[in-house]
Amino acid sequence: MIKGKHLIDPMDFTVEELNEVFELASQIISCPEKFSHVCDGKILATLFYEPSTRTRFSFEAAMMRLGGKILGFSEPNSSSVSKGETLSDTIKMVSIYTDIVAMRHPKEGSAKVASLFSTVPIINAGDGGHQHPTQTLTDLLTIKMLKKGLDNHTIGICGDLKFGRTVHSLIKAMSRYKGNKFVLISPQELKIPQYIREEILKKNNIEFIEVERLEDVIEQIDILYMTRVQKERFFNEEEYLRLRDSYILNKEKMSGAKDDMIVMHPLPRVNEISYEVDDDKRAVYFKQAEYGMYVRMALIAKLLGVL
Numbered sequence: 001m002i003k004g005k006h007l008i009d010p011m012d013f014t015v016e017e018l019n020e021v022f023e024l025a026s027q028i029i030s031c032p033e034k035f036s037h038v039c040d041g042k043i044l045a046t047l048f049y050e051p052s053t054r055t056r057f058s059f060e061a062a063m064m065r066l067g068g069k070i071l072g073f074s075e076p077n078s079s080s081v082s083k084g085e086t087l088s089d090t091i092k093m094v095s096i097y098t099d100i101v102a103m104r105h106p107k108e109g110s111a112k113v114a115s116l117f118s119t120v121p122i123i124n125a126g127d128g129g130h131q132h133p134t135q136t137l138t139d140l141l142t143i144k145m146l147k148k149g150l151d152n153h154t155i156g157i158c159g160d161l162k163f164g165r166t167v168h169s170l171i172k173a174m175s176r177y178k179g180n181k182f183v184l185i186s187p188q189e190l191k192i193p194q195y196i197r198e199e200i201l202k203k204n205n206i207e208f209i210e211v212e213r214l215e216d217v218i219e220q221i222d223i224l225y226m227t228r229v230q231k232e233r234f235f236n237e238e239e240y241l242r243l244r245d246s247y248i249l250n251k252e253k254m255s256g257a258k259d260d261m262i263v264m265h266p267l268p269r270v271n272e273i274s275y276e277v278d279d280d281k282r283a284v285y286f287k288q289a290e291y292g293m294y295v296r297m298a299l300i301a302k303l304l305g306v307l
């Protein structure tokens with residue numbers, strides 16, 4: 001039962017609880033109309049202190065498709081935040097008006113802080129370079145649907161592994177399933193944080209390698225997770241520009257990959273996947289975004305306890 005819980009970190013739910021969400025998501029996928037009134041009369045707040053299109057629209061579309069309503073902001077300068085209101089006061093107010101909150105904030109740990117002041121479920125839609133658990137629900141559902149389950153995969157993660165919160169959450173979540181191996185591909189400057197290497201990978205005896213060249217390892221990979229270099233987390237523009245185009249997945253590189261490999265990306269992409277790859281049947285990033293909406297529908301319904 002996840003009714004009333006917060007979702008701040010991908011490990012907040014047990015594997016069984018995640019399965020409940022995925023089970024409901026697949027029922028929704030097979031007949032979305034059946035669920036179009038389950039959240040009648042409920043309100044979701046979307047508090048986005050940092051830019052987003054995909055995630056915010058995905059949450060809002062999910063709630064609307066369940067029959068619920070939404071309120072919120074996508075630009076903190078248009079809210080009382082610009083007058084200096086604290087996060088705790090905003091959350092206390094918003095939890096009076098709404099039944100559930102999805103929030104994104106540039107500071108690591110902010111969703112956790114919000115959950116301490118909220119009387120309704122808080123969903124972390126990204127806290128700085130830390131975690132992004134609903135992207136992980138999206139990623140896990142995509143893998144489950146397209147790669148037949150969550151065990152025994154070689155997962156290549158490529159790009160900004162240092163600041164990419166989706167990467168941190170995905171490694172945490174996939175480390176709970178058996179037989180998964182990681183191939184971590186990044187420039188030296190953008191390697192995974194030490195806590196992920198030590199506390200997740202090494203501690204759980206998970207096989208992983210860290211390399212710099214995608215071409216050298218692409219043939220081993222079952223799931224290739226491409227990521228954008230996270231411009232907004234850099235202190236130095238020059239450094240960003242130097243690293244931005246470290247990886248560009250193109251047709252030529254794809255020719256070295258397995259026939260049934262899938263290419264995922266949390267989106268938005270900048271340069272890291274060329275458009276010519278979009279027509280390849282292995283490119284599933286737009287399908288992944290679609291699954292994201294369905295899994296958020298399931299999550300909202302479960303947290304509200306309406307299903």
Ligand code: NCD
Nearest residue numbers: 054055126166228266267268
């Ligand atoms: C990701 C994010 O915000 O961390 N995007 C998303 O949620 N769809 C990845 C990114 O911005 O690069």
